[in-house]
Amino acid sequence: MRVPEFDGYTIDAKYQVLHGQGFDADQAKAWQVVVDICDEFKSADKYLISIPMWNFGVPYKFKHYIDVIAQPGQTFSFDSATGYSGLVTGKPAAVIYARGGAYGGEGSGMDHQKPYVEQILGFFGFTEINPVVIEPTLAAPDDLAATMKAAIEKAQQIASTL
Numbered sequence: 444m445r446v447p448e449f450d451g452y453t454i455d456a457k458y459q460v461l462h463g464q465g466f467d468a469d470q471a472k473a474w475q476v477v478v479d480i481c482d483e484f485k486s487a488d489k490y491l492i493s494i495p496m497w498n499f500g501v502p503y504k505f506k507h508y509i510d511v512i513a514q515p516g517q518t519f520s521f522d523s524a525t526g527y528s529g530l531v532t533g534k535p536a537a538v539i540y541a542r543g544g545a546y547g548g549e550g551s552g553m554d555h556q557k558p559y560v561e562q563i564l565g566f567f568g569f570t571e572i573n574p575v576v577i578e579p580t581l582a583a584p585d586d587l588a589a590t591m592k593a594a595i596e597k598a599q600q601i602a603s604t605l
């Protein structure tokens with residue numbers, strides 16, 4: 444499914460939903476495209492995301508997709524009493540993170556790929572997010588072979604239970 448630009452009537456429609464207001468005809472048409480993509484995303488039983496690090500974060504195509512599916516009433520809800528709740532619940536995800544360099548596990552402050560993916564999936568309601576980190580993919584071939592072997596074993600182990 445083609446991911447539309449997230450602009451114009453689509454942004455207006457998002458704010459109409461957030462403010463509990465109705466759509467005009469252009470907003471309704473734009474919102475239906477978003478809902479169709481959200482429905483496709485939510486129809487999965489389980490999720491496999493394989494994503495490279497680009498400039499310390501995620502590739503812009505992935506961010507574009509997230510910007511289209513992160514929608515009130517679709518992937519999250521808001522209640523003034525209880526705050527935000529994810530609407531994609533009870534389904535597992537596995538995420539393969541490839542990075543040219545090595546980021547030393549959690550908390551280096553340079554890694555805006557894995558923490559971002561985990562935050563947005565958590566915002567959508569995911570609680571089971573199984574990571575496979577492959578780094579540094581730009582290592583010498585011998586070192587990369589060992590890294591790949593370990594990553595493949597971890598991926599196989601996750602796949603056996605996902």
Ligand SMILES: Cc1cc2nc3c(=O)[nH]c(=O)nc-3n(C[C@H](O)[C@H](O)[C@H](O)COP(=O)(O)O)c2cc1C
Binds near residue numbers: 497499543545580581
């Ligand atoms: C546009 C671009 C930006 C990148 N930025 C980073 C980066 O900030 N840090 C890093 O460690 N690797 C970076 N890389 C290297 C990739 O993360 C690495 O090659 C990864 O293995 C690519 O995964 P793929 O082979 O699945 O596409 C970048 C690669 C590209 C093409």
